[in-house]
Amino acid sequence: MEKDRRTIASRVDRLQKEVKQLGEHRSRLRQGRRGQRRLALVGYTNAGKSSLLNALTKPVAGQEALAENKLFATLDPTTRRLDQPNPAGGPPSSVLLTDTVGFIRDLPPPLVEAFRSTLEETLEADQLLIVVDLSDPAWVNQLITVEAILDGLGSTAPRRLVGNQIDRCPAEALEQARLRDPQALFVSATAGLGLERLRDWLFDPGGAVRS
Numbered sequence: 001m002e003k004d005r006r007t008i009a010s011r012v013d014r015l016q017k018e019v020k021q022l023g024e025h026r027s028r029l030r031q032g033r034r035g036q037r038r039l040a041l042v043g044y045t046n047a048g049k050s051s052l053l054n055a056l057t058k059p060v061a062g063q064e065a066l067a068e069n070k071l072f073a074t075l076d077p078t079t080r081r082l083d084q085p086n087p088a089g090g091p092p093s094s095v096l097l098t099d100t101v102g103f104i105r106d107l108p109p110p111l112v113e114a115f116r117s118t119l120e121e122t123l124e125a126d127q128l129l130i131v132v133d134l135s136d137p138a139w140v141n142q143l144i145t146v147e148a149i150l151d152g153l154g155s156t157a158p159r160r161l162v163g164n165q166i167d168r169c170p171a172e173a174l175e176q177a178r179l180r181d182p183q184a185l186f187v188s189a190t191a192g193l194g195l196e197r198l199r200d201w202l203f204d205p206g207g208a209v210r211s
């Protein structure tokens, strides 16, 4: 038993070192991205965050963020740059969009700790897009869970509700979402609905796009 105990302790030790190194690596990556507007897609697992990132950034074949009908499909955050051509012919304006790990209700504290370096991306974003699956009858509770976890992490970045999966949601869900965030944006990542408007908003969150 003593031998087992020592083996486990050294494994935990090694994993903790790896998590720490990953955190440092990400922190260096973030340093390199300073000065660019950063947005993070956050939300309950299976809401469609990865699908939305893929739909917005049209990835090179083979480099799609993993989107699956499976809990925790995404374990590692992916960041992509999104460019908008400059009509005046100058350099394009760009924003950085990060796909994050999905949240779940009653996430055990040790798991929150394990995901912390992943969630740091969320904490450093200039703006959060909270993606909800409006076709899931539990979406309101999922949204409440997500908001509570963000609050628990001390996140202060402005939040905007993005109602996804409108291709298969009941009409009342749209109304309900609008009540929760009058500026909510509505999309379907897989059917390609509302993406233009979302894109415009990403580049000009305070500007012309209004609900």
Ligand SMILES: Nc1nc2c(ncn2[C@@H]2O[C@H](COP(=O)(O)OP(=O)(O)OP(=O)(O)O)[C@@H](O)[C@H]2O)c(=O)[nH]1
Residues within 6 Å of the ligand: 043, 044, 045, 046, 047, 048, 049, 050, 051, 052, 066, 067, 068, 069, 070, 071, 072, 073, 074, 075, 100, 101, 102, 103, 164, 165, 166, 167, 168, 187, 188, 189, 190, 191
């Ligand atoms: N019908 C429909 N299905 C969608 C839409 N967006 C995503 N899906 C599906 O929902 C499932 C989950 O999508 P993901 O993009 O993996 O969800 P996620 O939020 O990244 O999930 P995690 O990585 O687990 O947090 C996949 O089967 C998608 O094809 C949509 O707008 N309409």
Ligand SMILES: [Mg+2]
Residues within 6 Å of the ligand: 049, 050, 051, 066, 067, 073, 074, 099, 100, 102
């Ligand atoms: Mg995902």
